[in-house]
Amino acid sequence: MDSTPISTRDRILTTAERLFAEAGIGATSLRAITAAANVNLAAVNYHFGSKDALVEAVYRRHLEPLNAARLRNLETLETAAGGQALDVETIVRAFVEPLVEQARTGASGAVLTRLLAQSLHEAAGYVERFYARENDAVLQRYRDAMQRAIPALSPDEICWRLNFMLGTLHNAFLDAGLLKLLAGGENRAETSPEVTLTQLIPFLVAGLTAPGQREAI
Amino acid sequence: MDSTPISTRDRILTTAERLFAEAGIGATSLRAITAAANVNLAAVNYHFGSKDALVEAVYRRHLEPLNAARLRNLETLETAAGGQALDVETIVRAFVEPLVEQARTGASGAVLTRLLAQSLHEAAGYVERFYARENDAVLQRYRDAMQRAIPALSPDEICWRLNFMLGTLHNAFLDAGLLKLLAGGENRAETSPEVTLTQLIPFLVAGLTAPGQREAI
DNA sequence: TGTAGCATTAAACATTCGTTTTAAACGGCC
DNA sequence: GGCCGTTTAAAACGAATGTTTAATGCTACA
Numbered sequence: 001m002d003s004t005p006i007s008t009r010d011r012i013l014t015t016a017e018r019l020f021a022e023a024g025i026g027a028t029s030l031r032a033i034t035a036a037a038n039v040n041l042a043a044v045n046y047h048f049g050s051k052d053a054l055v056e057a058v059y060r061r062h063l064e065p066l067n068a069a070r071l072r073n074l075e076t077l078e079t080a081a082g083g084q085a086l087d088v089e090t091i092v093r094a095f096v097e098p099l100v101e102q103a104r105t106g107a108s109g110a111v112l113t114r115l116l117a118q119s120l121h122e123a124a125g126y127v128e129r130f131y132a133r134e135n136d137a138v139l140q141r142y143r144d145a146m147q148r149a150i151p152a153l154s155p156d157e158i159c160w161r162l163n164f165m166l167g168t169l170h171n172a173f174l175d176a177g178l179l180k181l182l183a184g185g186e187n188r189a190e191t192s193p194e195v196t197l198t199q200l201i202p203f204l205v206a207g208l209t210a211p212g213q214r215e216a217i
Numbered sequence: 218m219d220s221t222p223i224s225t226r227d228r229i230l231t232t233a234e235r236l237f238a239e240a241g242i243g244a245t246s247l248r249a250i251t252a253a254a255n256v257n258l259a260a261v262n263y264h265f266g267s268k269d270a271l272v273e274a275v276y277r278r279h280l281e282p283l284n285a286a287r288l289r290n291l292e293t294l295e296t297a298a299g300g301q302a303l304d305v306e307t308i309v310r311a312f313v314e315p316l317v318e319q320a321r322t323g324a325s326g327a328v329l330t331r332l333l334a335q336s337l338h339e340a341a342g343y344v345e346r347f348y349a350r351e352n353d354a355v356l357q358r359y360r361d362a363m364q365r366a367i368p369a370l371s372p373d374e375i376c377w378r379l380n381f382m383l384g385t386l387h388n389a390f391l392d393a394g395l396l397k398l399l400a401g402g403e404n405r406a407e408t409s410p411e412v413t414l415t416q417l418i419p420f421l422v423a424g425l426t427a428p429g430q431r432e433a434i
Numbered sequence: 435t436g437t438a439g440c441a442t443t444a445a446a447c448a449t450t451c452g453t454t455t456t457a458a459a460c461g462g463c464c
Numbered sequence: 465g466g467c468c469g470t471t472t473a474a475a476a477c478g479a480a481t482g483t484t485t486a487a488t489g490c491t492a493c494a
């Protein structure tokens with residue numbers, strides 16, 4: 001159907017990101033990728049050079065627009081607010097929604113959320129190695145915005161809570177298994193990214209705005 | 218010094234849990250374990266049967282007392298309360314503190330927290346396979362306690378928030394790298410389990426007690 | 435003292451991994 | 465049409481993995 005048939009390189013990328021998201025990076029062999037993509041084994045090393053470079057390419061393809069969207073959201077909001085501090089929920093949404101958005105519109109379905117969830121763990125080494133700067137810049141922008149939104153908290157506390165938020169966020173989209181375990185076999189509502197987001201936002205906002213150490217409650 | 222020298226089996230267990238916590242299960246080979254433990258390679262398969270069985274033994278040794286402590290804490294509190302619903306913070310502390318406690322008193326240092334953090338990811342398959350029942354029972358007890366503590370939330374919302382709590386909790390003890398990233402190179406306070414706990418409790422309690430869907434705020 | 439049973443050792447096993455090599459097929463351009 | 469850079473194909477390489485085997489050491493008990 002495509003006028004330009006999907007290139008070997010793109011087929012590798014798309015297949016790799018799916019398998020990485022499903023089984024993890026270490027557990028996904030180049031042979032599994034190339035077999036699923038109907039591509040020769042050597043094509044990976046030809047097009048990317050190594051497995052590490054393939055991992056980098058996979059993450060770059062997703063992290064780049066994600067970080068861009070997060071930064072753009074924040075800047076748009078801050079410009080509109082004109083110097084005034086943003087709402088905590090607004091900041092959280094600006095950070096989280098690109099994740100859900102890309103998961104919904106992207107051709108790869110909900111792959112990104114699962115892929116990103118692993119970026120805190122197995123892929124932490126990769127992401128940190130060749131993507132620290134961009135991630136760093138975005139996180140610090142959000143950190144500053146959050147500091148202005150909750151001036152009562154110390155800078156240290158802001159960092160802690162953003163750290164907690166990241167953990168909550170990525171885990172929330174990672175595993176549906178825990179939810180079933182918690183429900184104890186009873187029928188469960190759906191666990192789509194949209195529903196998860198609806199449940200997640202109040203939790204995060206409340207956690208972020210909790211009283212700090214120095215405050216007399 | 219020890220009257221009874223540490224057995225080969227225990228040396229394998231202790232060394233394996235340390236390496237698993239440091240580098241992950243998949244990235245830790247039996248040869249690395251046996252070399253670090255000054256033990257023959259075949260001893261692992263002799264004493265445990267397989268690497269999977271070793272992983273199971275490592276997790277069992279920690280999950281068993283952890284689950285037991287969590288259950289004991291909750292039952293003690295509920296008995297003392299005499300039918301009255303517990304405080305949310307009390308429930309959270311009953312759940313989290315055994316983690317910190319064992320990390321402080323255990324001979325293996327802070328290994329458990331990092332080990333447990335991986336139980337949601339790489340080790341999820343292992344833990345789920347041979348430890349679903351015990352974990353399940355404990356989680357459902359806490360779910361019920363939390364439902365009584367926050368009756369305004371629907372059962373579904375309780376499950377979601379406990380799920381979020383677990384994600385936050387395990388990630389909080391997993392990586393110190395993100396905190397440095399967030400701080401942006403500035404000097405950071407310590408990230409000991411105790412400090413983490415101090416920062417974590419208010420975040421979790423506030424998130425758990427956030428208004429639900431049905432409530433008019 | 436001798437022997438049965440458990441524990442340890444060194445060596446090899448079969449797979450699987452990422453990577454490299456060699457050759458063949460394709461496609462545009464002078 | 466013939467050359468050349470690009471892409472694919474098949475096979476092999478070396479290293480590392482979990483596992484097994486066969487032999488040896490050791491201890492306890494009769």
